[in-house]
Amino acid sequence: MISDGLRTYAYNAEGRLSDVTTGATDASPTTRYAHNALGQRVFKTEPLYPPAQGDENDPGFWQSLVAFFTQLWNPAANSAEQLGFSYVYDEEGTLFAEVGTGGANSGGVTQHIWLPTVNGPLPVATVIDGILYAVQADHLNTPRRITAADGQVLWQWRYSSFGDEQPTTAANRFTSATTTPSTGTTGASIVTYNLRYPGQYADKESGLFYNYFRSYSPTTGRYSQPDPIGLEGGWNRFGYVEANPLSFVDPEGLQRTWPRPNNSVPLGTPGSGQSAPKPLDPTDPLGPSYMPGPSAAIPSWLRGWLTPSSALDQCEADCDADYDVEQQKCEAWWKTTGRDPGAYRLCISNARRTHIQCIQNCKDCS
Numbered sequence: 001m002i003s004d005g006l007r008t009y010a011y012n013a014e015g016r017l018s019d020v021t022t023g024a025t026d027a028s029p030t031t032r033y034a035h036n037a038l039g040q041r042v043f044k045t046e047p048l049y050p051p052a053q054g055d056e057n058d059p060g061f062w063q064s065l066v067a068f069f070t071q072l073w074n075p076a077a078n079s080a081e082q083l084g085f086s087y088v089y090d091e092e093g094t095l096f097a098e099v100g101t102g103g104a105n106s107g108g109v110t111q112h113i114w115l116p117t118v119n120g121p122l123p124v125a126t127v128i129d130g131i132l133y134a135v136q137a138d139h140l141n142t143p144r145r146i147t148a149a150d151g152q153v154l155w156q157w158r159y160s161s162f163g164d165e166q167p168t169t170a171a172n173r174f175t176s177a178t179t180t181p182s183t184g185t186t187g188a189s190i191v192t193y194n195l196r197y198p199g200q201y202a203d204k205e206s207g208l209f210y211n212y213f214r215s216y217s218p219t220t221g222r223y224s225q226p227d228p229i230g231l232e233g234g235w236n237r238f239g240y241v242e243a244n245p246l247s248f249v250d251p252e253g254l255q256r257t258w259p260r261p262n263n264s265v266p267l268g269t270p271g272s273g274q275s276a277p278k279p280l281d282p283t284d285p286l287g288p289s290y291m292p293g294p295s296a297a298i299p300s301w302l303r304g305w306l307t308p309s310s311a312l313d314q315c316e317a318d319c320d321a322d323y324d325v326e327q328q329k330c331e332a333w334w335k336t337t338g339r340d341p342g343a344y345r346l347c348i349s350n351a352r353r354t355h356i357q358c359i360q361n362c363k364d365c366s
Contacts, residue, residue: 001224031205162221199251211253315362326351
């Protein structure tokens with residue numbers, strides 16, 4: 001998608017959103033986005049008006065070219081391009097903080113607190129400008145309400161078919177800004193919160209939800225870019241979770257996955273909650289992929305207590321748990337030794353062969 005009628009979109013060589021221009025006049029503002037080598041969005045400028053965008057004779061223009069080709073954020077000389085938001089992630093790629101640089105529209109710091117679950121990261125709290133708020137999420141780990149320490153609901157995001165509803169706040173009496181007649185305001189704290197469906201971040205300037213590999217348009221219920229893994233993610237390369245966002249999620253913008261009901265773990269098996277394959281090299285989504293293991297395997301003694309099983313079932317379950325642990329070791333080793341895809345594939349291949357042999361030994365001994 002290069003335009004929605006109001007905005008014009010531009011993308012970099014990796015297909016990441018790089019510029020959004022609102023309007024079609026010479027005075028139309030442009031917001032720019034920078035990404036790191038992993039493809040994570042790490043900076044967003046405030047809307048830049050033409051005098052602040054530089055020209056071909058401006059050294060800032062050449063600096064931006066260097067930043068483009070090296071995938072490093074190197075703001076142009078003009079101070080306007082240094083105003084905006086920086087984004088900080090943990091080692092798993094989960095958004096940890098949004099840090100404003102102090103501009104008129106980019107002040108404050110928002111931190112996100114997550115609880116690891118079998119469904120993936122669950123938002124449980126947020127710290128906005130030093131104030132702690134509780135976050136209530138639904139069965140998909142989508143944030144739906146934010147409450148203050150006294151229990152007052154300050155922010156909510158109502159259910160809608162594809163997330164096109166705008167959040168409402170207590171400060172505006174939980175009505176839309178376009179409600180007529182206006183309902184006025186209250187003395188409640190104003191809360192701005194940008195997390196949406198799992199893996200998505202609402203971007204006001206583009207009107208899209210940043211979803212790692214792609215951006216999602218809530219007004220159309222589709223992605224703005226084709227699926228980077230081709231038809232592996234489904235026949236519709238622009239579709240979101242096969243048109244069923246009340247049951248499925250897509251944390252990485254690649255293909256649908258399904259969370260486990262009620263945050264439960266299937267009895268007798270270790271669970272991961274992330275059924276979509278991950279690329280071995282995050283910068284090459286079309287390259288070889290692997291199935292991620294769980295964050296922690298269920299101990300064999302607990303599996304046996306939950307679900308009595310035969311000796312063969314128990315043996316195979318132990319093989320599965322060992323394989324999950326080996327996958328985690330491969331990933332941890334890969335992250336600390338230069339992220340060589342070839343070495344990672346070899347490690348996973350060895351773990352897979354060991355797992356197959358373990359299962360075969362179980363059958364031979366039964």
